[in-house]
Amino acid sequence: MFRFNQLIPPLLMFMLLMACREPFEPEVTDIDFSILVVEGHIEIGDSETLIRLSRTIPLGSQDSVNPVRAAQVSVESISGQNWSLVQSSPGSYSGELNLPENQDYRLRISMPFEGQVYLSEWLEPIITPEIEQVGFTQQEDWVEIFASTQGSEENQYFIWDYEETWRFRPAIISGFIYDPEVGNVVMRNQDQRTDVCWLSSKSTGILIESSSRFSNDFIPRKEITRIPAQSERLGQRYSILVKQRAISREMFDFWEIMRKNSDDLGGIFSPLPSLVRSNVFNENDPNESVIGYVSAGKSSQKRFYISFEEIAPWRVVEPAYAGCRIYNDTVSISEVQGEFGSGSTVPVIGISNDMGFMVGYRGAPRACTDCTLRGTKERPEFWED
Amino acid sequence: MKKFFTLIFIALVLFTFSASVDAQELAEDRISGVFLDIPFPRFADQVERNSSFRFYFDTENLQAVRVKLSADQNRIQDVLDIIFENTDWKYTIDAQKRIFISRDQALELNLADDFFEKGSSELDTVRYESDGEELDRFFLRNKLWVIGNSQKSKSASEAVLSGIVTGLESGKPSSGTLIFEKKNYTQAIVDDQGRYSLTLPKGRHTILVQSMGGVQEQRQINLLGDGTLDITLEENIYSLGEVVVSSEKLSNINRPEMGVQAISMQSLRKIPTALGEVDVIKGILTLPGVKTVGEASVGFNVRGGAADQNLILFNNATIYNPSHLFGLFSAFNSDVVEGVELYKGSVPVQYGGRLSSVLDVKPKFGNSEKISGSGGIGLLTSRLMLEGPIGENTTFVVAGRSTYSNWLLNLLEDNTEFTGGGASFYDLNLNVQHKIDDNNTLRLTSYLSSDTFQFDPDTTFSYSNKSVNLAWVHYFNDRLEGEFVAGIDNYQFQIAGRDDPSNAFDFGFNINQQHLRANFSYELDNQHTFNFGMNSIYYGIRPGTFDPFGENSIVIPESVDREQALETALYFGDNFEVNDVFSINYGARYVLYNYLGPGTVNNYAVGQPKSESTLVNQSEFGRGQVINSYHGPEFRVSARYSLDNFSSVKASFNTMRQHIHLLTNTSAITPTDVWKLSDPHVRPQLGNQFSIGYYKNFSVNDLETSVEVYHRSMRNLIDYRSGASLFLNNTIEQDILNTEGRAYGAEFLVRKNNGKLNGWVSYTFSRSLWRTSPDELGEQINDGAYYPSNFDQPHDIMVVANYEFSKRINTSLNANYSTGRPITLPIAKFQYAGSERVYFSDRNQYRIPDYFRIDLAFNMEGNHKVRKLAHASWSFGVYNLLGRSNPYSVYFTPVNGILEGYQLSIFASPIPFITYNFKF
Secondary structure, X not given: OOOHHHOHHHHHHHHHOOOEEXXXXXXXXXXXXXXXXXXXXXXEEOOOEEEEEEEXXXXXXXXXXXXXXXXXXXXXXXXXXXXXXXXXXXXXEEEOOOEOOOOXXXXXXXXXXXXXXXXXXXXXOEEOOOEEEEEEEEOOOEEEEXXXXXXXXXXXXXXXXXXXXXXEOOOOOOOEEEEOOOOEEEEOOHHHOOOOEEEEXXXXXXXXXXXXXXXXXXXXXXXXXXXXXXXXHHOOEEEEXXXXXXXXXXXXXXXXXXXXHHHOOOOOOOEOOOOOOEOEEEXXXXXXXXXXXXXXXXXXXXXXXXXXXXXXXXXXXXXXXXXXXXXXXXXXXXXXXXXXXXXXXXXXXXXXXOOOOEEEEEEEEHHHHOHHXXXXXXXXXXXXX | OHHHHHXXXXXXXXXXXXXXXXXXXXXXXXXXXXXXXXXXXXXXXXXXXXXXXXXXXXXXXXXXXXXXXXXXXXXXXXXXXHHOOOOXXXXXXXXXXXXXXXXXXXXXXXXXXXXXXXXXXXXXXXXXXXXXXXXXXXXXXXXXXXXXXXXXXXXXXXXXXXXXXXXXXXXXXOOOOEEEEOOOOOEEEOOOOOEEEEEEXXXXXXXXXXXXXXXXXXXXXXXXXXXXXXXXXXXXXXXXXXOOOOOOOOHHHHOOOOOEEEEEXXXXXXXXXXXXXXXXXXXXXXXXXXXXXXXXXXXXXXXXXXXXXXXXXXXXXXXXOOEEHHHOEEOOXXXXXXXXXXXXXXXXXXOOXXXXXXXXXXXXXXXXXXXXXXXXXXXXXXXEEEEEEXXXXXXXXXXXXXXXXXXXXXXXXXXXXXXXXEEEEEEEEEEEEEEEEOOEEEEEEEEEEEEEEEEEOOEEEEEEEEEEEEEEEEXXXXXXEEEEEEEEEEEEEEEEEOOOOOOOEEEEEEEEEEEEXXXXXXXXXXXXXXXXXXXXXXXXXXXXXXXXXXXOOOEXXXXXXXXXXXXXXXXXXXXXXXXXXXXXXXXXXXXXXXXXXXXXEEEEOOOOOOOHHHEEXXXXXXXXXXXXXXXXXXXXXXXXXXXEOOEEEEEEEEEEEEOEEEEOOEOOOOOOOEEEEOOOOOOOEEEEEEEEEEEEEEOOOXXXXXXXXXXXXXXXXXXXXOOOOOOOOOOHHHOEEEEEEEEEEEEEEEEXXXXXXXXXXXXXXXXXXXXXXXXXXXXXXXXXXXXXXXOOOOEEEEEEEEEEOOOOEEEEEEEEEEOOOEEOOEEEEEEEOOEEEEEEOOOOXXXXXXXXXXXXXXXXXXXXXXXXXXXXEEEEEEEOOOOOOOEEEXXXXXXXXXXXXXXXXXXXXXXXXXXXXXXX
């Protein structure tokens, strides 16, 4: 959605030519308000329903999250059925519930220790239309991933999130490994290879759009993410799973406020922070503050790949590999244990004499050769080459 | 300099006592007579009558000297020798037969033989010659001019001195110059042809000539009979202190209105501003009770009111956006501004339509003497103004101002992320005044300001103010004066987005108002002055249009329905001076507001919060149909009671109504905020204010002090539902929360108007509190409790000090402290949607750090040579001398997933500036 506030940061930049930004640490509060935070979506059909429960923590706290571990979370239907969710990791309650789509649901959260019960409003499941298209455009300084979708009178509000996965190689590829059993450097076998890995990351922003401002409710090329030039993500092969959910107007408002409260608080023309509403209430004390808006419905998703050939030339400059190079010194065979034994240096190139005999190796830091330090060697299940 | 004075001394000595006494020359004047123990003054008197000797002495001291002698054709020297024998009195006689009596030592009339050799050896010969003219002047000043012939005189005791006074350089008659005699102040004024005439007793006089420009000349004359003395005056060279004839001096005590602040352009020019530009808005911010939420913001807040509650008038034209570059400069070119008045307490009855204040910016209409101009060159802007007469009865002012910030931005681009952007603005003024005859004057005021700002190559933002109005001032008779004004004001902004052909758009907002005013003032008698009339404003607002641009754009055109309304007010006021000590100014306005069709009004279920789901139906109204009306009276009363000549107490009560509202949910007014008219859902803002004040002047009105206390209450203010989007919102009533407010405070002011050190110190205590109206069905902000408004800054201290080192150099210092403005702070954090998010406190429960700033400026006038192209002056200084980073705003933002708090300061370091101003 077009927003004036998008225009404001550059304006500020102009003023900031003279302005200055300094850290600000108010003594506001080390008070622990411990407000319940409910995040999640009740999924209709065979996808996973995931509800995260946590409590707010003081701003000054070093922790980033305070999960609620001892809760009982379940989904109730208006017809009286009940499905329990299982805590899969601290604060995350999940389950594949296979809920039928033709009735309203609500979330029930019981806190046995506090003796409190929280209930969401009754939610009418919204069936999300399929994503029309996921694609990309290449600009000078970035590659933009976009999604297009067809909304309708009933489904005008959308939210997206995504998960990116990409294959990458380390700065230096090592074909050798020090084998402590043999006490010498040997060729790596398939299992010992550290030159192809995958990394994943999930979206962190709030991507919402209303189709009502486009003709025929068609949302064209909604920007999902931007991959900056030189990013490692597009160095080999990249995949993105875009998930789309149609949401209610209230839910849209909630996200809009949430987004404004965190994205737009940049400066003088920013809107005043608004109250974040919730559709979850304490059964005994409806005035208790709760953060979060639960939705119900069937989401849709689409996976999309980009290979480096499609955007070549694409030069990768990965900060994690800055300064990586192969050491000049040749480590003679007699020295390999001392040099490579600890594993912090890895043999990379074999040096042979005129006769063709291997006389030593040149090494490189492991951080430059071992991709498993940053990613995983496990090829993701969905991955298509 | 020292040599110069030496020269003066020489001149004085040389020409006053040009020759010493020569005994031979005195031969014919002999003294005869019998003096029987009379005081010396009587003796002198008798001698003077019978001879041509003239005595110069201290009458009082010489009363004690008795004269007891008999003389028969004795030489005066012998007589005096006898008289002063055995006393310590000495005498000296010069060639003009003047006798100087002095104590202990005779006046030395003879110069030392080597005097001139010595003198000239110390003097710069070249200088001596070049200053020959100066020398002449001193000669002229001190030479004794013998005028007339006693034989030809008609009257025995009096004679008429006449002549012509002209300018030395121009040769033009120096009309208006005052000529007076030093002792008895017999005076005359030089007429248009330069002539004057004075009737004086015969004898010696010192004639002083005082021109309008402050030049003073003198002539020593011995008036024997009627005669002429022509005098040439240098123009404006040895300027005395500027003579400000002020009828306003006691105005703070005497006028019945209170809470009125006027700033002359003279004071405005001395106030240091951020970029060296003389700034009307920044100037009024130095007054008590006037605040801003921060630097570089468009609006200002008066006595706890919102920024849209100020009526900004530029000679009857309403200026909706009084700023350039988003508030860095005000939109008024200082060269065409005559003066500024801010009404924050009692608002005169002819003004209305806003709740807080009226800022009346008075423009110039040109001088009638000659074509002249002024201008300035600064770091970011340049300006030029030309004024003068066209023909006998018409004068004009034309002025323009523009920026070259684009150039500056380009320079900076290399070092910043700010690329492809640009900012430019200009403003133009044309004012013409035509005097049809003594009773009729026409005034045309026109104004255009325009700003364009490009953030990146693809998005252009622009806004403009346009105003034109014609006023006819008619004097019906000595008592009744009428002014009739018709005009159009327009404010608009556009945003052009060209980022992506499929998304290209144009957004536009436009407000157009046509106004008619008739204002009469009638002086019934010495006690009553009536002020009455009507004004009528037709508003037409296009609240927003969002259109696709180009063939490929698939943006749906969207627009918010146009709004129109007619606001008409009739008013009557009386300034009643009951007696010397008590006067009262009372009046009322009756305002009728009609919201007009065409339009669609949404009807909601009664007793339900307005929302999509409670929308019942819509009513359609045709063109010109009255959709709904609001009307009601406004009262204006203020009274003054003088305690004595130097102190008074005043009280006032005001009610105000406002039918046009600025929709903004940011702390500062942004240029993209739109105005909204009152409609069936958005009721007019109502406010009233009580104030009471005590005023006292000290040391002959040089020091003014005042205390004013006020309380305001306001209804139907606008606040917004959480998450309201004000952009292209056709159902804004669903997002508005009816809010009420109250504000109260006390303002203390000490002001010194004259002297080398002048300026003012003020302290303001003020609160501004809002709460959601209890009958509001939607959200209740902070659970319906009072919360500080965005511009609630309880303490504010302002020091404006100006020190004149000399007529040419002055320095001014500004210091400002104020409490930080309220802010809603995050108080807890949590994880949501993959990022750390913040939970906010109740509305405005915290404050940003306090504000403190010192600015320093030097103003330097150029030299005063008459023959040069232009009179120049320099202003330079430093804004924010201490380089203190005064937070404008505080915000929290996730940086690499961790929430960090930042404070943003606009001018965080000392900002030097320099401006060159010229007049021609």
